[in-house]
Amino acid sequence: MDLLRLSTAGSVDDGKSTLIGRLLYDTKSIFEDQLEAVEDASNRRGEGYVNLALLTDGLRAEREQNITIDVAYRYFATPRRKFIIADTPGHIQYTRNMVTGASTAELAVILIDARNGVLTQSKRHGFLSSLLGIPHIVVAINKMDLVDWSEGRFEEIADEYSDFANKLGVDDLTFIPISALLGDNVVDESQNMPWYHGSTLLHHLEHVNVGAHRNLVDFRFPVQYVIRPDQDYRGYAGRVASGAIRPGEEIVVLPSRKSTTVASVDTFDGPLDEARAGDSVALTTTDELDISRGDMIVRPLNLPTADTEIDATICWTSETPMEPDTHYWLRQTTRETKAFVNRVVYRIDVDTLHRDEVKQFELNDIGRVHITTAQPVFFDRYQLNRETGSFVLVDPHSNNTVAAGMIRGSVVTVDDLPAAPAEEQLRPVSPDVVWEAWNIELAEREALSGHRAAVIWFTGLSGSGKSSIARHLERRLFETGARTMLLDGDQVRHGINGDLGFTPEDRTENIRRIGEMAALFFRSGSIVLCTFVSPFRADRARARGLIPDGRFVEVFVDTPLEECERRDVKGLYAKARRGEIAHMTGISSPYEAPESPEIRLETVGREVDDVVEDLLGRLRGLGVVR
């Protein structure tokens, strides 16, 4: 027997409470005393029928006003499955409750009154369900008894809703014609709609695949609590957010980046040989590290993004509007840090899906924002990982939860880039060829590798130290599990650029081809290190133009000519001075130094390791590597 969490959305008029009452009643989850209480209440209210809606409208105000105020949870079970229903109201002013109910649901039931067809509200429910990443959506077209059990009407509504849902990218959408009042196709098959050959609602709920939303790949273990009964035992308690871990496996602790090995996966019932997503366990490690609540334990070759600039979709859940100057508490996994809303990108009109420009959000507003946090947050995109991609904002004065957020990525993401670079027309194109979008998006590759792609372009005179620095840097990055590629001058001149010499024209073509190659490796998700003298500004600018903003880092290895000539590792300067080499940069060919490189390195009198350490720190500062 397994467990399905579902949410229902719709207003009282759609017959939502009646549907839930029907599910509970027909699965014998309602008891006689509850039913009697409802019968009594229905009689006292002068209603001529047993109002099943009264079973679910729990608060006095709701019964009096015939509305549902808050999320209510209902339980029923069949021999196959236990069900938890988050029953949420459908009125616009209760968007926050729908978000609450949908946040843990794996399936959403959206109710449509067959007489009214697809209303704005039905679309809003679909939009919110897809936004919250609910993998399965069931549209129950209710009150079929009031449209003469008409197949045509059912098809009409299903077609209209499908058109809308296609725009949202809903994976699994099912339509079921029902009558909640009479029970048709809820638990028992309808005798009135022989044209319908699909499942009843309950049958569908019992057989839909559960656990589809779980990320079973990326191991993430937010530390909740440290169990320390005595000096000899230190257990890091938490629930596996995603992926799995076994004793003996290597782990890295964030933010310290210290690595160690899992010694045991402990529970009250004995040690486990594996902890999987959803399991509450305690991990012990072979080395004694300083690990505390808010830290995240992950695998060395599969890291989440760490950033302080977050691009997110949020729903404002508080009556107090967003304040630009307020430093909210941001809570994500077991971590908490101060944060402020840096920029409101747009608000989404949930009825039309239009994007509105606004300055701030008010209760029930949904939209996209940029958030800046005081401490880095370790996250995955919400679409890939609900557990590590979700957060709330808490007001520091009232302590209320004022927003629920879903992370889209770091603030500069490929989502912001045009599908094809504007420089397209400047690049040579073969005849009769049309640009096709990349098959696998860069963001997907980055999610898989756990780091961002980048091009780090080293420029400087021959002998300035570009290659030595880049080789050390690549090794350092590679050891953290990053995908890297180093393109070096001498390598590319064997083979792909072997037909080129050293005239200014050939140098330009050389750099053009290298820029294109770097862009391809970049698109494959790698951190590409390019070490080329690349003496001309225009050539470097062109290579930069192939890479999205923020992802191309120009590193000027600024070693004076005298020093380079003194080192003369390859003996080139000596040859040039003897006139044996034409077009030697710095001697017989100009070097145009960068005017504003991202990073400038001095090397005179320094060890390579020291320079690389310095460089790594600055690359981290730029958010290029972690």
Place this chain on the structure above:
Amino acid sequence: MSSARKHDHLRQLESESVFVMREVAAQFERPVLLFSGGKDSILMVHLARKAFYPARIPFLLVHIDTGHNFHETIEFRDRLVAETGAQLHVGSVQASIEAGRVKEEAGPNPSRNGLQTVTLLDTLQELKADVALGGGRRDEEKARAKERFLSHRDRFGQWDPKNQRPEVWNLFNGRRSPGEHFRAFPLSNWTEMDVWQYIADEEIDMPSLYFSHRRRVVERDGTLLAESDFNRLLPGEEWEEKTVRFRTIGDATCTGATESTASTLEEIIAEVAAARQTERGGRSDDRRSEAAMEDRKKQGYF
């Protein structure tokens, strides 16, 4: 986690409850666990042991004693406390009455159930508790269906159902101002059936009151009240010996027995599966009005 590879839903519920308890331990400074001696609070202690193993439970156990107890409950309580090495604090309704904090109900059927709320709030204040863990479940009663896992109470210990904090994903917000406290309900998503199945899977020891036995009772307003020092007969009533068991255990004056021959966990599970009455149906305190539970919760009831 041994329980129930066959009962995957119980494994998920267990993990969720353990998660909530660990959040409570991490986010609060002076947590207490309300222990009534009933099956839900025994389950709570069991889950708390799992959550913090091999350490001891980091919660002080608090029993609000109405003075109207079944002696089996107290014996069981003391044994469990000794076994787990937990600390126990008893808040006494009798003491609240003697101190003049509350007044005993008049009439033939005085219940101390309502008086518990004052003793509870006084006790929490005395202990400076910032959170009280309870075994409440959402399936028990309509008003409980809207409870959060972490339920905020104002400085007067009151619950405002219209102004609850949204509880999204598994992100529990326990931030509070001085004087405010929380109730935490780790069993929110369990049903009575889940509780019994889990107790059977895990072989958790339960008080004998839950199993069928012979007992002198009187039927009043559809409830079977047990003979005790606190339940007196009304004119025309007579004690009758019946084969009964209790589905919930609370104050002896208002907890009714049901006729039952279920004497093993398996038989209880079969009986729960076939039951046509809620477990609280035997409790006259919930039946006083349609919104009885909501009103008591607003005032600060468990």
